[in-house]
Amino acid sequence: MRNENTKIEKPVPDEAQASDPAAITDAWNVTANRLKTAFWVYDVDASRIIFANPSACKLWQAEDENSLRLRDFTKDMSPTVAKRLKQYQIDFIEQDTTFSELWTLYPNGVPTSLRIVFRGYRLPDGRMAMQCEVIDRADAEPENLRSAEALLHTDVMIALHDVDGPPSYMNPAARNAATHAGQTIMEKFIDFADYQALIASIEKASEHRMVCRVSTSEGPRWHDLTAKPCKDAATGNPAILITAIDVSELKIARDKARYLAERDQLTGCYNRSYLQQHIATIGRHETRRAALLCFDVDRFKQINDRLGHEMGDIVLKEIAKRTAEVIGSDNILVRLGGDEFVVVLQDAACETELIQKVDDILESVSQPIFNEMTRVSTSVSIGISTFLPASVNFAVTMREADIALYASKQAGRNRATFFSDEMGVEAKARDLVELQLKHAVENKEFTLHFQPRVSMRTGKVVSAEALVRWNHPQRGLIMPSEFIAICEETGLIEDLGQLVLELGCRQAITWHQTGLDIDLSLNISPRQFENQRLLQSLERFARHPDFPENKIELEITENVLIGDHDLIAEKLSTISKLGYRIAIDDFGTGYSNLSYISRFPLHCLKIDQSFISQLPKSGPIISLILTLGRQIGATIVAEGVESCEQLAWLRDHDCDEVQGYFLSPPVQAKNLPAMIQLLNLSTGVIRDAHEKFILSDTSHGNPAE
Known part of the structure; x- marks a missing residue:
């Protein structure tokens, strides 16, 4: 307890005055005053000495008891000592405890070490004070005194x-x-x-x-x-x-850092870095067969594009919550990123129970998700790989589940598929194709074939659609059905799309230079449309002195129109001002908000071939599209015309243009002029569609474009 003899000029606080020394009995005073050892009573609440015998006054270097009572002991008292004295008070109240300790007091700043006994003393007003009695002086070595002080503080x-x-x-x-x-x-x-x-x-x-x-x-x-x-x-x-x-x-702080290191911040699931560590951990003690489930949200991009990323986040969090409830606390849920998740079921020994658990996940996540006035229906596709934890190869197991997930998507989504050896063989072949595709894009092993588009009014060829082919060094010409999907999944579609754009624009410029007066249609993928490189390439070709203005048509899908309509409209307007036309490919199969169609500079709507193949049953839908096209001033093109009957229906309902194998398959650039000439000479195929007239120098049928 540290205190210096400082004169107090302000009046004694009321709380000190409340401890009236007159309340202490005269007999008690006489006894205490006769003691040769220092003895005093300390009011813990007021931080004041309220009674002191002469020996105590001498110890504290005070002139008399009254001057000692005026001292404010809080002035130089450390927080540790103040807290210690309060704790004494509590122990006196609760247990009537007595303490005998070595203390160093500081009267007038001079350290004085003493052995003191502390006891509780009940004041007349009911509060607990502290009775202090010096037993003897402590003549300990300085190191011992310092040790005692260190223990105190x-x-x-x-x-x-x-x-x-x-x-x-x-x-x-x-x-x-x-x-x-x-x-x-x-x-x-x-x-x-x-x-x-x-x-x-x-x-x-x-x-x-x-x-x-x-x-x-x-x-x-x-x-x-x-x-x-x-x-x-x-x-x-x-x-x-x-x-x-x-x-x-x-x-x-460490737990939080570990949580952040192991958890996905959006959903609270474990993250990718934790997954492999967990697989290794269960491998040390788990002997039963386990299962790894890979799943992602079907058509999640459409949710983000239509409803915004905030709603997309709500969907991800709700799906994570529902999945966690189904699998229970004994298993783990991991978010790999985006809409990709992994579930590790530690006990998959019973196939029936495993299938039931998977069905429960599919059922739970398929329930509608609500956010205010928005209702979203979701589903997931699941791939399953089972493994023995003690001998698991994490990379192989993940790969197997991913292959099974791909099979679920190919089979129609909203389902679960177990990995099989046959899938592994197919995946290896697909991996080989993917590797070869990367080299093919780098080496530009692609060429364009062109399918003519004929005007129903004149019977003449007015345009041609460029369709890409892979000129494989060993296998020869490969159709898009074998590689476009892989390109889209791997991201190669952007580089392939850029290559097709460059080949197509150069071809259109060549036609213009040689006097071939037809339009050219080029397909633009959604990912390619989002890339800033597209505008840069279009601007570069538009600056070419022989650029055929308004003769190159860019075909985009309806899904491209999902999202920020103002930004999309601005981009389409920029493209249109550069001298390109805009067409919507596969119209009627995607998402079209008709209230926004008129905002976009659209020059052409291409009716998807799935509607043409169902004629005349699909006639009402096609009629609606034809009416819409007339209202917005867009050319309507029917794709996939394969029969005389289809052509006749389209002619009778005033479709603007047609394209399909009934007229011509896609042909090489060098054969296109001859095909155009043949079609232009055979205008009767349009005027009299009741007579079948197939113009083709290749095999019949409709291989994927």
Whole structure:
């Protein structure tokens, strides 16, 4: 307790005056005043001495008792000492405890070390004060005095316990943290298993250290605790010395850092980095067959494009929540990124139970998701690979599940597929194609064939659609059906689309230079449309001196129109101003918000061949598209015309242009002029569609474009 003899010029606070020394009995005064040892009563609440015998006044270097009573002991008192005295007060109230300790007092700044006995003293107003009695002076070595002072002020909690638990000593930090003065070792621990581990270690006469949750006066906290077997220096009895440091903030920070390192921030699922570690962990103790499920959300991009990314995030969080509820806490759910998830089921020994669990996932996630006035119906496609944890190859298992997921999507989505060896063979072949495709794009192993488009009014060829072919070094010409889907999945579609754009624009410029007066249609993929490189390439070709303005038509799908309509309209307008025409390919099969169609600079609508193939049943739908085209001033083109009957229906309903194998298959650029000439000479094929007239120098049928 540190105090300096400072004159107080302000009046004594009311709380000090409340402790009236006159209330102490004369007999008690006489007895205390006759003591040769220093004796005083300290009001803990007011931080004032309210009674002192002459020896105490001398000790505190005060002229008399009244001047000592005026001293404000809070002036130079450290927070640790103030907290210690308050703790004394609590122990006096709760247990009538007596303390005998070595203290260093500082009367007038001079350190004075004393052995003091502290007892509780009930004041007349009912509050608990502290009775202090000096036993003797402490003539200890400086190092011992400093050790005692360090024990008083340190934040390290130090306690000596009897082997059976009760404390025989607690430094101030330990006492402040304890729930009560007699808190046993067992009472410290929230988790009984931690207590058992400590005792088991102590019984082996060894030191034990742990970070554990303990009960404290501030509630549950995390302590870095060390326990050592020893003996009580006062009694010689076996004892346990416990030192502890409060590491709650550090533990919480580390747990949060670990959570952030292992968890996906959007859904709360585990992330990719945790997955492999988990597989390795269960491999050390799990002997039963486990299962790895890969799944993603069907057509998730459309949800983002139509409803916005905020709704997309809500869908992902809800699907994660539902899946976690189905699989339970014994299994884990991982979000790999985007809309891709992985489930690890640790017990898949029973195939029937596994199938039921998978069905439950499919059923749960297929329920509608609501957000305010928005309702979203979702489904997922799942690929399943089972494995033995002890011998698992993580990369292989993931690959197998991914292959099975691909099979689910190919089969129509919203289903689960188990991996099979046959799938593995097919996947290897597909991987080979993917590798070859990368080289093909790099080496520009692609060429364009052109399918004529004929005007129903004149019977003349007015345009040609460029269709890409892979000129494989060993296999020869490969149709798009074998490689376009792979290009879209791997991202190669952007580079392939750029190559097709360059080949097509150069071809259109060549036709213009040689006097071939027809339009050219080029397909633009959604990913290619989003890439800024598209505009840069279009601008570059538009600056060519022989650029055929308004003769190149870019075909985009309806899905391209999903999203920020203002930005899309601005981009389409920019393209149109450069001298290109805009066509919607496969119209009627995607998402078209008719209220926005008129905002876009659209020059052509191409009716998807699936409608043409169903004529005359699909006639009402085609009629609606024809009417829409007339309303917005767009040319209507029917794709996939394969019969005389289809051609006749389209002629009778005033379709503008037609394209299909009934007229001509796609041909090489060098053969296109001859095909155009042949079609232009055969105008009767349009005027009299009742007579079948197939113009082709190749095999019949309709291979994928």
